[in-house]
Amino acid sequence: VKKALIIGAGIAGIATAIRLAVKGYRVDVFEGNSHPGGKLSEFEQEDFRFDAGPSLFTMPQYVDELFILAGKNPADFFNYQQLDVVCRYFYEDGTILSAYADEEQFAAEVNQQTGEAVSSVKEYLKNSANIYSITNHVFLERSLHRLKTYLHWDTLRSVFRFPQIDASRTMHKANQLFFKDKRLTQLYDRYATYNGSNPYTAPATLNVIPHLEQHYGAYFPEGGMYNIVSSLVKLAESLGVVFHYNSPVEEIVLEKQSAKAVKVKGELISADVIVSNMDVWFTYHKLLKQHPHLFPKKILRQERSSSALIFYWGINKQFAQLNLHNIFFSNDYQAEFDHIWQQKNIYRDPTVYLNISSKYKPDDAPKGCENWFAMINVPSNTGQDWGSLITIARQNILSKLSRILGEDISGLILSESILDPRGIENKTSSYQGSLYGTSSNSQFAAFLRHANRSSSIKNLYFCGGSVHPGGGIPLCLLSAKIVSDWIA
Ligand code: FAD
Incomplete structure (x- = not known):
């Protein structure tokens, strides 16, 4: 039996594990965090539950496909409702x-x-x-x-x-x-x-x-976004995939330009194929740092995608005029993007995305309350003074929401946590805290993303939002299909 080893239990790593297990591989997944999902994670804050990262679920058929491949009926494991x-x-x-x-x-x-x-x-x-x-x-x-x-x-x-x-x-x-x-x-x-x-x-x-x-269409997964992860991990485990948590990979070990093993807690673990679901920039700079001559330098120099600043607020009221996904547009969109891309800071009137999962999953918030995920697009982390940018942005977001909703929002906040590009970088090893790997700002961007296989190192493959075909849950799931077909 051939052995596959996956670095990272992000959505693409989990999907790749399932696909390779179905093809008969013995699969081990090494994950640095104590839980699977990477950017797709959840947390509790007092009596509120939040999906911390992605909130918009599209192309659910790519998730269903994984159950079908494994010979199971998707509806027995994972359900969702169209919006x-x-x-x-x-x-x-x-x-x-x-x-x-x-x-x-x-x-x-x-x-x-x-x-x-x-x-x-x-x-x-x-x-x-x-x-x-x-x-x-x-x-x-x-x-x-x-x-x-x-x-x-x-x-x-x-x-x-x-x-x-x-x-x-x-x-x-x-x-x-x-x-x-x-x-x-x-x-x-x-x-x-x-x-x-x-x-x-x-x-x-x-x-x-x-x-x-x-x-x-757009969908809401029963149980919230994190249920995508939980149900796929269950499926993977039923196929014999072994997940090792709190197990950051420290190095990819090469022999004659071929990936042979990974080092975890000082121990060498060998495999026939190695798939990195870790951001491709960090895969080279952290796990292959002894081999800079093998880096695809041009690709690694590409502009990163934007990042996000998110306020998770427990709100002491319910708003009938709000839905699951809400957008409060900036009055000057060009100025907003100019600030993100040219000035690398935050415009005073940013477009606010407000996600409220308790609209579809009432037990995400106590009675009479709502769980607000208020997010704005911000530049990737290149060492800005985030402390002061966040203080100003918070004020501007609150005045915008209060102005448009006709109510003082700051008085309704029961609890708060904040995620910024530095946190995204630290929690999921995403270079500069970018949400989607590299940006697609150039005409040729689609051709410039890193391939799903290394051209200089044998047996080393890549899946996830930082490589082809791109970021976002659907494309990450497609990367898993491309990479597992290539390996097989
Ligand atoms: P990641 O989620 O990046 O996970 C990589 C995993 O690898 C992590 O668990 C990390 O801990 C692990 N890892 C890294 N290095 C190592 C190592 N050395 N050893 C072991 N493990 C390691 N997408 C949508 O489709 N819809 C949305 O609405 C949406 N909104 C978003 C909002 C936010 C705030 C964020 C952050 C992202 C959003 N996205 C959205 C994008 C989507 O979340 C990502 O594209 C997708 O989840 C990335 O998955 P991935 O497989 O690339 O892995």
């Missing part, structure tokens, strides 16, 4: 838009609240679907780094349609042309942040993302 309203958008001018899952209903809502034509929304989503049909086989479901991909008929067919993926103009430029109303341009520009990028520089190819949300 009727994906998000509620609040603008400073008083406009409130409910993003209905149903396309017709959403287009009608947009028309009613903003006057934008129903046909603009429909045309926009048609374009988004078209980009998806060209990119999914080439950029998302396969490795860009294997000849096999390019010999595939789907790839060739897609290559002929490449001009339609709109890679030479920015997302913002493209969106402006679709809509007369600035509020709609802003709404669709925001999808750049789904992979930590800047809509004013990222290619319009990223306009594929709205299709995923509108067409395939």
Whole structure:
């Protein structure tokens, strides 16, 4: 029996473990933390429960697929419910838009609240679907780094349609042309942040993302986001995968440029293949630091994705006008992104994302209360004075929410914790605290991400948000598929 060893129990590491176990490998997962999930984690704060990281769940079929592969019925282990309203958008001018899952209903809502034509929304989503049909086989479901991909008929067919993926103009430029109303341009520009990028520089190819949300839907997992992790770990264990917690890998040991073993607590553990789910930058700089000549230097120098600043608040009230996902838009989106990407600090009027899981899982908060996860996009950690940035941002977020909701929010806060880019970096070994590995701000970003296999070190593979095809739960799950198919 071949032995596979996985460094990190993030969502991609767990999914890779399941896929390799199904293929007959004996799999051991070494995780530095005391629990699995990486960025996908949960915690309790007095009587409130919070999902600490990801809160938006899309493409649940990639999770189901893992149960099916193992010969099990997904519904016996993991369930989720589709959201009727994906998000509620609040603008400073008083406009409130409910993003209905149903396309017709959403287009009608947009028309009613903003006057934008129903046909603009429909045309926009048609374009988004078209980009998806060209990119999914080439950029998302396969490795860009294997000849096999390019010999595939789907790839060739897609290559002929490449001009339609709109890679030479920015997302913002493209969106402006679709809509007369600035509020709609802003709404669709925001999808750049789904992979930590800047809509004013990222290619319009990223306009594929709205299709995923509108067409395939957004969901809430029964039991909360962390249940994705818990149920997949259970599945992995039922297949014989062994998880070793509190076991940070200290080194990847090479023999003639081939990965042979890892060092954990001073002990060498060998394997036939080694898969790193640790951020690729740290995999090289921490675990392979004796071999700098083997580093893919250009790739490791790439710009990192943005990070996040999150306030977890126990709130002593329930707000009927709020939903599971809520966005409070900045009045000047360009200034906000300028601050994140050029000035590397935080704009005074940031867009606030407010997630309230107790809307769907009432026992996440005591009676009459709500658990608020208030997040803004911030630059990755390059040594800013976070202490003072956080103090100012907290004040600005609270005044924005109080202004738009017409109520003093600071008086309702029962408990608080804060996560900033330094915390994200420390807790999950994500270089600079980036949420999604590298940014997608350049036209060629999709081709520049690190491959799922090392080109200089044999037997060393990579999965997770810092490598191809990218960050976010769905893409991390796809990386697990790509890497396990490659290994097998
Ligand atoms: P990670 O979660 O990065 O985990 C890597 C694991 O490896 C960690 O457990 C770490 O402890 C372990 N590790 C590292 N080094 C070592 C070592 N040397 N030895 C052993 N173990 C090690 N995505 C969405 O789809 N929807 C969202 O709404 C969303 N929102 C987000 C909000 C926040 C605040 C954050 C932080 C992320 C968000 N994301 C979202 C992104 C998503 O969480 C990530 O893309 C995804 O979870 C990354 O998974 P991963 O497999 O790359 O591993």
